[in-house]
Amino acid sequence: MxxxxxxxxxxxxxxxxxxxxxxxxxxxxxxxxxxxxxxxxxxxxxxxxxxxxxxxxxxxxxxxxxxxxxxxxxxxxxxxxxxxxxxxxxxxxxxxxxxxxxxxxxxxxxxxxxxxxxxxxxxxxxxxxxxxxxxxxxxxxxxxxxxxxxxxxxxxxxxxxxxxxxxxxxxxxxxxxxxxxxxxxxxxxxxxxxxxxxxxxxxxxxxxxxxxxxxxxxxxxxxxxxxxxxxxxxxxxxxxxxxxxxxxxxxGGKSPNIVFDDADLDQAVKGVIAGIFAASGQTCMAGSRLLVQDTVHDEVVARLVAMVGEAKIGDPAASDTQIGPIATRPQWEKILRMIEMAKREGATLALGGHALSGPGYGQGQFVAPTIFTNVRNDMRIAQEEVFGPVLAVLKFRDEEEALRIANDVPFGLAAAVWTRDLHRALHCVDRLKAGTVWVNNYRSTSFATPFGGYKRxxxxxxxxxxxxxxxxxxxxxxxxxxxxxxxxxxxx
The missing domain is CATH 3.40.605.10 (Aldehyde Dehydrogenase; Chain A, domain 1)
Structure with missing residues (x-):
């Protein structure tokens, strides 16, 4: 040793x-x-x-x-x-x-x-x-x-x-x-x-x-x-x-990933998954809140559930593993508490929501990739950092409502906008209260550009x-x- x-x-x-x-x-x-x-x-x-x-x-x-x-x-x-x-x-x-x-x-x-x-x-x-x-x-x-x-x-x-x-x-x-x-x-x-x-x-x-x-x-x-x-x-x-x-x-962060109905939904869904389920959600810039325009909400959620449900979960040393364990036992326990809290608050569980154990899961320090729908922005699952593979999905009608929901949190580390409309993208960039804003991508970083947050x-x-x-x-x-x-x- x-x-x-x-x-x-x-x-x-x-x-x-x-x-x-x-x-x-x-x-x-x-x-x-x-x-x-x-x-x-x-x-x-x-x-x-x-x-x-x-x-x-x-x-x-x-x-x-x-x-x-x-x-x-x-x-x-x-x-x-x-x-x-x-x-x-x-x-x-x-x-x-x-x-x-x-x-x-x-x-x-x-x-x-x-x-x-x-x-x-x-x-x-x-x-x-x-x-x-x-x-x-x-x-x-x-x-x-x-x-x-x-x-x-x-x-x-x-x-x-x-x-x-x-x-x-x-x-x-x-x-x-x-x-x-x-x-x-x-x-x-x-x-x-x-x-x-x-x-x-x-x-x-x-x-x-x-x-x-x-x-x-x-x-x-x-x-x-x-x-x-x-x-x-x-x-x-x-x-x-x-x-x-x-x-x-x-x-920390509670970063919004905003998907408008004119977005390339294939790319948006991939970006949402990379934003929250990469590193098992254990990243400060995780896109833990998904804001989806009501006209495409059901389609986006269905695509997410289908794609995430096929993820390979297990030994992080294996080359084909896509989602690994939670790094610490206290964090694993916290994530599970937050999931139960979201259920009590009335969020709808669309995927996951439980610990994983058994063959292939080592000592069982795993949380199934979890997606909640029907989330209100005043719920704790929408306001507090989970730091795990848990996605809260919120529905919005138009651009103004999306920006209001996106900014209505104590955090302001990052945000993303998915749209084909350049005017809309630039308007959102100006209005979002976040230190980093991605347009049609997520989690891009570089040593050459500054990174940091607004608010808490x-x-x-x-x-x-x-x-x-x-x-x-x-x-x-x-x-x-x-x-x-x-x-x-x-x-x-």
Missing amino acids: ERYQLFIGGEWCDPSTSEWFETEEPFSGKVWAQIPRGVQADADRAVEAAHRAFLSPEWADMTATQRGALLRKLAGLIEANAEALGAVEQRDNGKLMAEVAGQVRNVAQWFYFYAGLADKVAGAVVPINKADVFNYTKYEPLGVVVAITPWNSPLSLTAWKMAPALAAGNTLVIKPSEFASASLFELARLTEKAGFPRGVVNVVTGYGHEVGEPLVRHPLTAKIAFTGGDAGGQRVNEAAAPGLKKVTLEL SGLGREGGVEAIKEYLQTKSVWITTRPNRANPFLLG
Whole structure:
């Protein structure tokens, strides 16, 4: 059995508690690794190591171009080890091997992108309104960044934070979910091979209240980048507030997938399925609310039920599996509670709605792909994030009603519109309160463009040029060109 250690200050070390907890394969239930149970003492050591590295000449004197070269080397190592990294992550969180393999390859692209961007973020000469003074701006790193990442896509969602943070010149402490930590230890090993100075990247594992909160509250922590549920994000924001720390929060969603009657229904149905049943619905951008125009509602639901009902469910390591297990037992239990709640609220069960067990389902941590119809937007199933393979279908009459329903939730992470009418599509894009809007596609992402949410879906952006500025602060520099100082009692 693999027993991991904390990675602090360039050293692999035991937790100060000398305690580990077990991690299981979601499909088989087999315990396969032990994860260090860090506590405040370990959090303190990690932040202090990162702070020393931030001030050290080995990192602080490195040019942006040199940082970019290091990131390119790490990207190459990720590419070379993609299969091994994917195998660890798939074993830890139970996602489909095909999906994890694609995600890991994409992780390398994030590091390549920010490697190239590292020495392209430039300040500006400002044409100010004062004579005989020269003014320019420059960007500087913040310091120690704490990255707190979830269990559904550990490597990808760490890369979204780690690549721009390091490109900007910060140092990093990574705190992964206790349910899926192993792949980030493997990533830390690659940073060693790439030649990052000691302490620039640290990994501390454990429970949120024991190690996560101390990391956030530490006086030397300059910024927190968090991905998770909105309740967890709120707690992080509250813990960071007394220290006036910067935060980036990529939180939950209840994203609408809007299908109009003029849409290509074949493509729309495929997009709806990809939006909610890919990754067993365990993705923040899941299209968990389907809004269908009343004139095509029955046809769309019939097509969905037929296609989803044929999905191959089972072992995520098998190449032909289309829907895998739920990653954690608590999440599996929550999804089943939400399904029962929807039934009590009066939603009509069109497909699924139960746990799966028996031969082919491992330890039984599966939920049948579930579709509810006759959903009202005031039902909890339409307002709260389920984070599982559960689709709520709502009917609408016209464009105005569709937009009203779509925006009437606490979240605003993403949305999609399916229509052949360009005017309608652009009108919806303007009116939808969401950080990402797809037109006739779903779940498209790229390192080159920003991603983030409105309302309770978060603060700040990840991806693109905008993301690196989340890890920088602006300095304004004034240089006088006047040979003699003016009267000091008169301000110009």
